Amino acid sequence: MIIDSTYLKAFTQQVFEKMGCPAEEALLAADCLNQADLRGVDSHGVARLSGYVRLWEKKRLNARPNMRVVHETPSTAVLDADLALGLVAGPKAMRLAMDKARQVGSGWVAVKNSNHYGIAGFHAMMALEEDMIGLSMTNASPLVSPTFSKSRFLGTNPIAVAIPAKDEPPFVMDMATTTVANGKLEVLQRKGEDAPLGWAQDKDGQPTTDAFALKKGGAMLPLGGDREHGSHKGYCLGAMVDIFSSVLSGANYGPWVPPFVAFLEPPTDPVGDGIGHFFGAFRIDAFRPANEFKEHMDNWIRTFRQAEPVNAGDQVLIPGDPERMLTRERLANGVPVQQAVVEDLENLASKFELTFNAKQNA
C-alpha cells in the first residue's frame, strides 16, 4: 500500500510523543525514520516504529533521557546517551562534532548507552548544511560472522560519509559492511526467492542460498562474501566500526551488543553500556577554501558520471544518486508500506489512542 510520506511522518511523531518524547525530539526521530522510507531503506523507516515502542515498554529505551558529555577534548567527546532513542542521540552527537569542527577544524564524538539510530546517512548528512564532511557509524545486533567462523560476532555495522559539492548534489555513501543489508534478505524471504551465494552462510558456516539462513542459526557475511573475494576486508571494516563505536565510547561490542528486538534479552554479562555510535565532522575550509573544494567535487562527480558504461544505456552512479531519485519519487507519489507494517501502525494507533488511516492517506 502506498501512503503519503508526510502523513507517515506526522503519525510517527505522534507515537514518539505518546512514548513521552519531548515534541522537538519526537519530530527529529520521526524525520530520521521518514528519511529512511524516502531513501528506500524500508527496513529502517516506519517498519521499525513498533520495535522502538516494544523496547520502550521493556524499559530498555528512555524517552526522557538525560544525555551528558562524560569526557571531552577540543576535538573529541564521549556522550552518554542515557538509553535515548539513537534517532535522538545521533543528531545530538553529530551537532556536538560539528560544534567542535567549527572551533578546531574537526570534531569526533563517540556515543555509549544508546539504541538503534536509524540510517547512518541521516546523521552524516547533517554536516552538509554547514560546508562540512560528515561521518557516521554504529554497531548493531550481532548477525555477522568473521571470516573462517560460524559465530555471530558483528552487526551489519554501517559506515556513512557525506561530502558537499557546489552545483552537483552531495556525495553520500551509506553502506552496511556486509555483502548486503539484512533488509535485502527479508525482501527475498517475502518473495520466496533464493539469495545469491556470498550473502549468507548456514549454521555450520557453509555457503548457502537459503534466504532464511539467518533465522535457522546461520549468519550474514562480511563485504566480499568469501575469503577469495576479500571477506576478510569486510570483516576488518565491520570490526573497525565496532571498536570506534563501542570500545572508544564504553558501550557493548561484538557479541555483547544488545539485540534490537525486544523479545531477545540483552546479554547478562555486559562489557559496556547499551550500543555505541561514532560521528565525525571535518570543516572543509580546515583544509582548503570551501568554494575551491566544492568546485573540484563538481568536477569529480561529473567526471565519474561520464565514465564509459559497460552496457550502452547504463550510467555510472555517484554515491547517493539512487536514494535521491527514490526520494523525489516517494515525496511525489508516497511510500510503499507492506500490509504487515500497516497493521503494525494500526495497532500502535489503537495502543496510544491515535488515528491511523492508511486508506485515506494512500
Add this chain to the structure above:
Amino acid sequence: MIIDSTYLKAFTQQVFEKMGCPAEEALLAADCLNQADLRGVDSHGVARLSGYVRLWEKKRLNARPNMRVVHETPSTAVLDADLALGLVAGPKAMRLAMDKARQVGSGWVAVKNSNHYGIAGFHAMMALEEDMIGLSMTNASPLVSPTFSKSRFLGTNPIAVAIPAKDEPPFVMDMATTTVANGKLEVLQRKGEDAPLGWAQDKDGQPTTDAFALKKGGAMLPLGGDREHGSHKGYCLGAMVDIFSSVLSGANYGPWVPPFVAFLEPPTDPVGDGIGHFFGAFRIDAFRPANEFKEHMDNWIRTFRQAEPVNAGDQVLIPGDPERMLTRERLANGVPVQQAVVEDLENLASKFELTFNAKQNA
C-alpha cells in the same frame, strides 16, 4: 632467492642516499620498504626500489624536497610535499597529525604533491607508540573501474587503521579497496594461473579469469567484485579515499592521478599537484583512559580469536595477525626476492657504484 632483511634495508638506504636523500630520510624510506617485505606485501618492498629511482631520473620525484604546511587549524593541516618520496612525506604528515592529536585530541593531515608512499599500514602504525589510533589512506594510479563502467578511474586506494591493545598485539588493518591488491594478480601471472571471477574485468567490462586482463586494457574491480556482491560499496570506499586524499589536499584525483611507472607520462591537464594521501590520529585518552581502552581491546581480540571456526583447526584471525607471523619468520630466515628483482638491485648497485651481493647475504 632468500636474502637477509637487514642487508636489503641497508642497501635500500644507500640507494636513496645516492639519489640525494638526507641520511635520516633515506633510512626512513628504507624502513618503509623493508616493512613491506617483512609483512609480505612483496610488491611494495625492494621490488619497487628501481621504480622510485626511475621517477627521480625523470625529475618527477624530489630527493631534497622543501615540504611545507600550506593550510592549518588546531586539528587539521595540508602538507605540500614538494614531490617528495611518499615514503618520507607520509611519516612527516603522520607525525604532524600526532602532534595535533596531542594538543587537541585528534589530528588530520591531507598531503598533496607527493609520490607513492609504500604500504598504508606503515604510517598508521606510527600512532601505536603513543597510545593513539592511526589512520592512513592514499590514492594511486587509476587501474580500477567504478561499478557499471569500463573506465579506469580509481586506484586500489588502500585504507589502514592501527589500534593499540594492552597485552595483545595491536589491531592493524591495511587493505586495498579492491577485491585483491594488484600484487595478487602478478603472483598468478608468474605462475601462469587464472584468477577467480570477481578480481578483474576485460577491456569491454566483462567478467574474466585472465590474470593478464589489466595489461590487456581491462580493469581491477572494487571490493565486492560485482554489483550483486556489493562492488558499489568497494567503489564508495575507493572514491572516499580519493576525495579525502586529493580533493581535500589539492592533489590529482580519479583519472588524473599520475602513474607510478615512469614510462607512462602523467596527464597533461592536471587538476592538482602530484598524488595525495590522508592521515589521522586519535589520542585514545581523548575518549577514555588509555589503560581501560586497551584492556577492552585485549578482551575484544581474545573474544574474536575464540570465535567458533567453520573447520576444525582453522582460527579466526585478528587484523594484523598474518603480517605479524610473516614478519617473525622473515626476520629470522630472510626475505624471498624474485630473480628479476635481484637483477634490478644489481643494476641499481652498478648505476650508483654500490655493492649488492645477494648470494653472500642469502
